[in-house]
Amino acid sequence: MKKLVSFGELLLRLSTPDYLRFSQASSFDAVYGGSEANVLISAANFGKPCEFVSVLPDTDLGRRAARELQINQVGVSNIQFTGKKLGLYFLEKGAINRGSKVIYDREHSAFANMDPESLDWDEIFKDCDWFHWSGITPAVSENAAKACKIAVDKAHERGITISGDLNFRGNLWQYEVDRKQVMSDLVNKTQVLLAGHYACKQFFGLEAEIGSGKDLSSKLKDQFPELKTVAITNREEINASHNKWSAQLFSEGEAYESVQYDIYPVVDRVGTGDSFMGALIYGIQQFDLQKALDFAVAASCLKHSISGDVNRVTLEEVLKLVDGDRTGRINR
Amino acid sequence: MKKLVSFGELLLRLSTPDYLRFSQASSFDAVYGGSEANVLISAANFGKPCEFVSVLPDTDLGRRAARELQINQVGVSNIQFTGKKLGLYFLEKGAINRGSKVIYDREHSAFANMDPESLDWDEIFKDCDWFHWSGITPAVSENAAKACKIAVDKAHERGITISGDLNFRGNLWQYEVDRKQVMSDLVNKTQVLLAGHYACKQFFGLEAEIGSGKDLSSKLKDQFPELKTVAITNREEINASHNKWSAQLFSEGEAYESVQYDIYPVVDRVGTGDSFMGALIYGIQQFDLQKALDFAVAASCLKHSISGDVNRVTLEEVLKLVDGDRTGRINR
Amino acid sequence: MKKLVSFGELLLRLSTPDYLRFSQASSFDAVYGGSEANVLISAANFGKPCEFVSVLPDTDLGRRAARELQINQVGVSNIQFTGKKLGLYFLEKGAINRGSKVIYDREHSAFANMDPESLDWDEIFKDCDWFHWSGITPAVSENAAKACKIAVDKAHERGITISGDLNFRGNLWQYEVDRKQVMSDLVNKTQVLLAGHYACKQFFGLEAEIGSGKDLSSKLKDQFPELKTVAITNREEINASHNKWSAQLFSEGEAYESVQYDIYPVVDRVGTGDSFMGALIYGIQQFDLQKALDFAVAASCLKHSISGDVNRVTLEEVLKLVDGDRTGRINR
Amino acid sequence: MKKLVSFGELLLRLSTPDYLRFSQASSFDAVYGGSEANVLISAANFGKPCEFVSVLPDTDLGRRAARELQINQVGVSNIQFTGKKLGLYFLEKGAINRGSKVIYDREHSAFANMDPESLDWDEIFKDCDWFHWSGITPAVSENAAKACKIAVDKAHERGITISGDLNFRGNLWQYEVDRKQVMSDLVNKTQVLLAGHYACKQFFGLEAEIGSGKDLSSKLKDQFPELKTVAITNREEINASHNKWSAQLFSEGEAYESVQYDIYPVVDRVGTGDSFMGALIYGIQQFDLQKALDFAVAASCLKHSISGDVNRVTLEEVLKLVDGDRTGRINR
Amino acid sequence: MKKLVSFGELLLRLSTPDYLRFSQASSFDAVYGGSEANVLISAANFGKPCEFVSVLPDTDLGRRAARELQINQVGVSNIQFTGKKLGLYFLEKGAINRGSKVIYDREHSAFANMDPESLDWDEIFKDCDWFHWSGITPAVSENAAKACKIAVDKAHERGITISGDLNFRGNLWQYEVDRKQVMSDLVNKTQVLLAGHYACKQFFGLEAEIGSGKDLSSKLKDQFPELKTVAITNREEINASHNKWSAQLFSEGEAYESVQYDIYPVVDRVGTGDSFMGALIYGIQQFDLQKALDFAVAASCLKHSISGDVNRVTLEEVLKLVDGDRTGRINR
Amino acid sequence: MKKLVSFGELLLRLSTPDYLRFSQASSFDAVYGGSEANVLISAANFGKPCEFVSVLPDTDLGRRAARELQINQVGVSNIQFTGKKLGLYFLEKGAINRGSKVIYDREHSAFANMDPESLDWDEIFKDCDWFHWSGITPAVSENAAKACKIAVDKAHERGITISGDLNFRGNLWQYEVDRKQVMSDLVNKTQVLLAGHYACKQFFGLEAEIGSGKDLSSKLKDQFPELKTVAITNREEINASHNKWSAQLFSEGEAYESVQYDIYPVVDRVGTGDSFMGALIYGIQQFDLQKALDFAVAASCLKHSISGDVNRVTLEEVLKLVDGDRTGRINR
Numbered sequence A, B, C, D, E, F: 001m002k003k004l005v006s007f008g009e010l011l012l013r014l015s016t017p018d019y020l021r022f023s024q025a026s027s028f029d030a031v032y033g034g035s036e037a038n039v040l041i042s043a044a045n046f047g048k049p050c051e052f053v054s055v056l057p058d059t060d061l062g063r064r065a066a067r068e069l070q071i072n073q074v075g076v077s078n079i080q081f082t083g084k085k086l087g088l089y090f091l092e093k094g095a096i097n098r099g100s101k102v103i104y105d106r107e108h109s110a111f112a113n114m115d116p117e118s119l120d121w122d123e124i125f126k127d128c129d130w131f132h133w134s135g136i137t138p139a140v141s142e143n144a145a146k147a148c149k150i151a152v153d154k155a156h157e158r159g160i161t162i163s164g165d166l167n168f169r170g171n172l173w174q175y176e177v178d179r180k181q182v183m184s185d186l187v188n189k190t191q192v193l194l195a196g197h198y199a200c201k202q203f204f205g206l207e208a209e210i211g212s213g214k215d216l217s218s219k220l221k222d223q224f225p226e227l228k229t230v231a232i233t234n235r236e237e238i239n240a241s242h243n244k245w246s247a248q249l250f251s252e253g254e255a256y257e258s259v260q261y262d263i264y265p266v267v268d269r270v271g272t273g274d275s276f277m278g279a280l281i282y283g284i285q286q287f288d289l290q291k292a293l294d295f296a297v298a299a300s301c302l303k304h305s306i307s308g309d310v311n312r313v314t315l316e317e318v319l320k321l322v323d324g325d326r327t328g329r330i331n332r
């Protein structure tokens, strides 16, 4: 298999244990993640060769962050170590009707301050057949946005398949920019997109019929003709502990629907969309589109039971759930 | 804003971690709480100035207990430090069909042994517009009962609004006493009462139609003409992990009903009634009665997701739930 | 009361904390259990005198394992300490649609290597009125199977009531053997059997109507005429966190049905069948059969809320649930 | 071997983890101990049959406390379960130049409130050859003092060897009493006494040459002619983390000296005197007096490395240290 | 007593538990501290009224940080809440010959970005008799340096006693500045200074005889004539776990020497200099200079046994150590 | 740089937390290690490319074990995954005069049962300039011994430098074998040997003057003429918490001595010899022999402060200690 490459920031997540509030915590559980890295790890779980491109600080914590990818079989030889500040975020895990809270502390990080010209994409893209980006990267800083655009342009030139996740984060984008232009430049060269109603409206002013994935997909494809496949995940939030989870795929005139999973009690929902995306990339390359969708929804259903930002499941475990075994029976 | 004052005992709670039984525990999680202090902290969360009056032992643990109130913005300058024993209770948290168990160890505490004449209520009640008592205080000891009566009398003389929570605890009341007389002396001067069918029968022999809050409220008001507002909370206990939660208010001929919240899995239900009461006091002063009720139910719904005896929520968080957002969505 | 005796292996269980996957764990929670010991502890909870017969390694861990029985009021004077390896298993607790995983490490243990002639059953069976075996013991090794057969023969000779739990474990039975013969030798002398469709088919080739406990019970009794009472537990696995639990009893032409309990979130389901069996043995001796069944189902319902392999409940707690109080209300 | 019996209170100890101060702790580590029980467990480690006589509350915590003795091979069939309050104490472990702090909470406990006539000493003393008491028991309450006197009188009548530990605790003795008389009644019938300069002065007004164990021993034997053997432990407290530890024995005109152990960092010094006493009782019965002393000092040296109130060492481990191997080498 | 005021940044410290390296940690212990706040808490322990002036982010973590001061009896009414980033640092605790490591993450914090004109010093300095600053504050940012200068000028105008701690931190000072000028402006109006050879050389190019506190003090007083008292702490670092600790004071021609404390194993040395300074301020106001020095050294000796940045000791505890009791004996 | 290769077993270590005894533990801390892997990780810390050859079970735990090497930059592409049992050992960490205890559970592991012919050494040894073996591998099983001999023979044929560590483990060697022959076959082709008096006597009957490394080295070189360099580590065990640590090197007629480090309190001494060996291999290739020895002793001195079997230090950290900075000062 050829490589899947992505580019983005890796963060230290500091979360309160046992559903404590920020004001109650005397320790924080530490894990490492970030949307683009999460996508890679999700695909690497199934055997896809993956490579992460990033900038991390030249400190013990920066090096520790990179090791998280190595443990999860993702290549790190194109990570730069420079600067001092690691991007991080604090997470207070919610329960019942109390939602989770996030406090970002990632401005001025080594990644945000990166030199957008410093990456050798020709080298990076050797043996690569898929590049993935997310809307978080251009939101981090002007430099990150520039680097992301260069990566997409280079991948496109080489005929590499490109996927993206719109991932609107209102709390980022802390610099002067024409967001629509930045995002359009990326989507214009993208074939597979994970999208949502809210992000499409925020980025492109694009309004579809409420709840209609089909309509949203059509409008996106009208605006971005290179788009071939649009995926939409549907989270029904009964409360912070109880969600229902499903997804749709729209590709070449066909619409695909997944089953819906009833998820409670939620163990950790951070990174579930990313686990969906990584499994979808793998699925599109290995299966037909219906099975790719079913595979991605099952993989991300399982992610809700796993602590941390990244999915840790095997091909066999996901396929067992795709085949309908929801029992959680012990094998002994 | 003027002050809310309450008087009662502050306890150390020692609970088994991770749903362990008493026989399994090799450590206990420690928090501090008590019905009256919990009410104050609930109100202080929203900005109400609060003052707790109590007696704590003159030990490192007694001083630590008082600090819990300071952390939560409740005044402690009228707490006496004398004696040696801190009241405490052991809690085994239940799950599924196994209920929680409590072992009290509060007899002969510094609070129980207090001198009922030792408190300077004229000083305490300066700048105060509301006094709250609970039925736990007179149940602790004869001295505590006497002190509670003095407090209510003094508050009444000064025209301060008085609220009470009947809070029947069968395992306390370990001294010779005419309970009905003691409790009637308190309710006689009370305007706002949190009550329940079982407590009304135990204390006053007062029996209302089963499940009818309206009937119970009428009979209470007949017996205690100064009562203006009666609140009743309704907990439907499907099991220890799954409750439904709502409340009613009866005031000046009007009946108010809240929505019902579906609560699972319960994180910590101790002190939820107290969080309701504190939010109701705040709500009555700030909102109309329907909104005060909705506010108190939402605040106490959130308490079920928070470890410990006391609520830790902001005005904004409660109002968001009052406005109907139960999704527990992450804001990022 | 006379003694209940059982014979089997005691294992160290090493489980990942907080629903972590094996790949995430940096510590393991340690408890001790095993099907036969679990049955004894379940019965000992209610006051039945119990005695465990086993072989444990002559190490600090072997001695620690035996202490677990002493803590739970089970006699250990017939445990041999010899050899070096303690049987153990690793448990990854599942959640939502991710099932639990077990990795056994019990081959070549002190128990598996035991001398089948070394136990003095005449001594052991003094003051004993019930012997219990499980299908796990003959699955461990040829020596264990021989010892189990000797025990059943000796008990039968002395007129002791014999119960068994088929407990099919496909991952054991790692030696050359005619399973059907081994198991038939045991069931032939058994009066009370805990059975299931799958185990009956695997061991005896016996196929009953799908879902019909009555049919299964009839066919078992045809094949094994000494059988008087057949019990069947029914677990509906909605997912790993949510189960429904009930049971049936078939005895002397009568069929008994229990109520069904809705169980979520599951705290620990390992050993629930064993807790059912121990409570059933106690119940059959103390109550009529319908109450014995109700008692066993209620006891094992509670087990789902208790960490570890063994049940820790009192007679009063079980009877309260038998009487229909599922509220999990706090008694204070 | 015949039994060693002791009588006293069993306490729950709640200690702050990781050297935290009381004001910092959000949990407490829980262990069970008490001077007399600690002595028994120390002797039981080496194979001496032991029996503990006490009164514990009729609660889940009272029953859990008794189990601690069972785990450690001490008989519990003469423990009464009645009342509600378990004696307990809070421990803040010191370090460097900050000493440990203890807050007692044992007044009005089930043990303190016991009925001194309720114990059947004739039954208890069957098969017993040694009774041990400590000065903590008469300090707890008048009832406990009476019961202790009865026990000593009964043991003496039967010709059982009696040992005692003066164990002066200034914070107890909270009732009206002639301490000298109470203690003299016990020591008058005692053959083996663990004593110290300070306790002898406090109880008996007996002043010996500073630092001279020999002189102290002589004066004790003058006053209490039945005394045959006096033991004195010497703790040189360099600071809370660093102690030096040795002991002396005076018996029938001979003086015995132990080696001195250098102990740092102290893991847990609570109960080290008790572990000395239990090992001394065992040693006197099994060895000559010099070896008995060496054995007791080595056993209690090891106790400093073990968390909790009770020693957990084997005969082999102590004898290895008696033989001079202080290396702490790994055996593998 | 009048107030002690200080101004500086409050940080969240995230430290690895149990001496783990950064690369090993899966959680971080969280405490709050900062040199100036540590000084205040140290003085507040003894009853000195204290007030902290600072800028914290308007987030749940910013508010939690402020509560740490309230718990420790330090006033917070002059803390501004604005901005988003809390200053923080990561700490890897060393052991034996491996030193501790610190990774700062405090650039661009709410404090660093503060408005230097925004503080109402006339209001703040009411009822104040002492102001303390440290060299860390001007090192944080140009704005912080300006604010610090204003504070010192205002205090000086009002005749308030001023103390400072040079506290050289090479890793800060990340802006263009004439350090000597900035620091001289502060020391010029300071009466009591905690200084060291290295800091004096870095800031003022001032070189004294190696190891001679007296010479250093003279040269400082020559350069800064308003200086009356110079304190120097002496840490002999045998290794990370074993330090020796003493101090000197030079005032009006007199030299004072403290005893030396032998400290091992070090529990937490962060903030020990600050605990010295806070105790010295208290001591100078309450005792003669020799006792003030002894008091400050004893208080900071105890700090080495206490986890976190701040000291938690009582007046009695420090005076006991001043009186020479290093035994760490348990009081019971 | 060319690769360092080693071959051996990787074990799961389960250790009791906080110095608890086996009988007290309710959880075990889990790390992965093994003498040969520890050597590789020690060298990889400094940038040496390393490759581990082994057999691990085909389970989630086997795969997790391999990841430990990846995290630490050691290649794993020649690890086979087959079989079910992971080798493991239980560790009770000692303190003061109580030594650590180890219970091995590694018989019949996937590694012990390996096929000695299954490894492609020609492939493995590409780009390799050093092979390391330890005496533990032939002790595990006959198959492992055969595989180890093949590896040494193949490495020797290719002119690769060979090092060994005698590592005598009396509790292993559980099969019929002529130990002297097996070990001689390995040492005969070895150039660099880590040896000790006891191992030399046990394996080769070789007795040197007590305490004379020089004499031991001479006798080894007489018997094994290919040996060029002999290293000896000296551990002075004052007790389990306090060791002194130094080493010697004998090479081509020269003797080299290191400084001695005073080590207390020991955090984790398991694997310190291995960390010495890995650093020595690196040192011999990079430095002169005296500095290589100093480097290896400093690296392994630091290992005593690090939890787990493997060292985690940087080149800079070790060189700083080599240069004599033992202060453990914080860099900030």
Ligand SMILES: [Ca+2]
Pocket (backbone or CB within 6 Å): A017, A018, C018
């Ligand atoms: Ca947790």
Ligand SMILES: [Ca+2]
Pocket (backbone or CB within 6 Å): A033, A034, A035, A038, A270, A271, A309
């Ligand atoms: Ca993320």
Ligand SMILES: [Ca+2]
Pocket (backbone or CB within 6 Å): A018, B017, B018
């Ligand atoms: Ca917990």
Ligand SMILES: [Ca+2]
Pocket (backbone or CB within 6 Å): B033, B034, B035, B038, B270, B271, B309
């Ligand atoms: Ca409460």
Ligand SMILES: [Ca+2]
Pocket (backbone or CB within 6 Å): B018, C017, C018
């Ligand atoms: Ca847990």
Ligand SMILES: [Ca+2]
Pocket (backbone or CB within 6 Å): C033, C034, C035, C038, C270, C271, C309
């Ligand atoms: Ca089991």
Ligand SMILES: [Ca+2]
Pocket (backbone or CB within 6 Å): D017, D018, F018
């Ligand atoms: Ca601990």
Ligand SMILES: [Ca+2]
Pocket (backbone or CB within 6 Å): D033, D034, D035, D038, D270, D271, D309
């Ligand atoms: Ca004790």
Ligand SMILES: [Ca+2]
Pocket (backbone or CB within 6 Å): D018, E017, E018
């Ligand atoms: Ca810790």
Ligand SMILES: [Ca+2]
Pocket (backbone or CB within 6 Å): E033, E034, E035, E038, E270, E271, E309
């Ligand atoms: Ca600090």
Ligand SMILES: [Ca+2]
Pocket (backbone or CB within 6 Å): E018, F017, F018
């Ligand atoms: Ca620990």
Ligand SMILES: [Ca+2]
Pocket (backbone or CB within 6 Å): F033, F034, F035, F038, F270, F271, F309
């Ligand atoms: Ca090892």
Ligand code: NI
Pocket (backbone or CB within 6 Å): A017, A018, C018
């Ligand atoms: Ni947890």
Ligand code: NI
Pocket (backbone or CB within 6 Å): A017, A018, B017
């Ligand atoms: Ni926890």
Ligand code: NI
Pocket (backbone or CB within 6 Å): B017
């Ligand atoms: Ni925990």
Ligand code: NI
Pocket (backbone or CB within 6 Å): B017, B018, C017
């Ligand atoms: Ni836990």
